[in-house]
Structure formats: structure tokens, C-alpha cells
Amino acid sequence: MGIHQMQSDLRAFARERDWEQFHSVKNLVMALSGEAGELSALLQWVEPGQIGAWIARPANREAASDEIADVLAYLLQVADGLDIDLEEAFTAKLAKNAAKYPVEKSRGVSTKYTELG
Ligand SMILES: [Mg+2]
Known part of the structure; x- marks a missing residue:
């Protein structure tokens, strides 16, 4: 459904x-x-x-x-x-989070994006 x-x-x-x-x-x-x-x-x-x-x-x-x-x-x-629209909102927010938390800076760390440097 x-x-x-x-x-x-x-x-x-x-x-x-x-x-x-x-x-x-x-x-x-x-x-x-x-x-x-x-x-x-x-x-x-x-x-x-x-x-x-x-x-x-x-x-x-x-x-x-x-x-x-x-x-x-x-x-x-x-x-x-x-x-x-939840599907649009989810997709847009996931993209925002991906931009805030690039894999090369955030992999394996729980640091907030404002502190990633
Ligand atoms: Mg209940």
C-alpha cells in the first residue's frame, strides 16, 4: 500500500x-x-x-x-x-542530509554537520 x-x-x-x-x-x-x-x-x-x-x-x-x-x-x-507530499519531502530531506554529511567527512563519526569542518 x-x-x-x-x-x-x-x-x-x-x-x-x-x-x-x-x-x-x-x-x-x-x-x-x-x-x-x-x-x-x-x-x-x-x-x-x-x-x-x-x-x-x-x-x-x-x-x-x-x-x-x-x-x-x-x-x-x-x-x-x-x-x-511525504515522498517528495523525504527525497528532498535525504538529499539535504547527504549534502550536509558527505561520506568522506562523516563516515563512522556522529559529529553534527556544523562541526564536521
Ligand atoms: Mg498508541
Whole structure:
């Protein structure tokens, strides 16, 4: 399923429930932030070396999948509400990041682009 189909499905989901009245861009951004927090909370106390074992448990995988889908759904709706094409935005931002972080300067280092020199 492509991005535009997902956005169309989300519009229909909200319309069928008369929820569009609640979906201001501001509210959607706050919901996006909340769902990102829910995803963070799942992993909050899981040590990096334990992630593999953690996600191997079906209940954890389902919970993480649900929160990731929630984040995606609100991100799709925010972009839809702002009439921003997500594929174009992603492509443009990846190109900007590639320019900011040239491989020869940034490979293997986590230095912010302003400090790469
Ligand atoms: Mg959630």
C-alpha cells in the first residue's frame, strides 16, 4: 500500500466516525508526539543488548508494531493536513542530509554537520 492510499484510508476512517472535527493539524501533531512517546515508553528500560530478545516475544512485537503504526498514521495525517507530499519531502530531506554529511567527512563519526569542518 502506498502513502497516498494510506492517507486516503485514514481520511475515510475519520470521516466515517465524524472525527475530522478533531483533526486540526495542531491536534494531529500533538497526537503524533504522544504516540512517539508510547513507542519510547515500550523500550525505555530495555538495554540495547536485549532488544533482540525483547522483540522476539510476540506480545512485545505486537505492541511495538501497534505504536509504530500509530506514529505512521499521525505522521501521514499531519502531512496530509499540511498538503506536504511525504515522498517528495523525504527525497528532498535525504538529499539535504547527504549534502550536509558527505561520506568522506562523516563516515563512522556522529559529529553534527556544523562541526564536521
Ligand atoms: Mg498508541
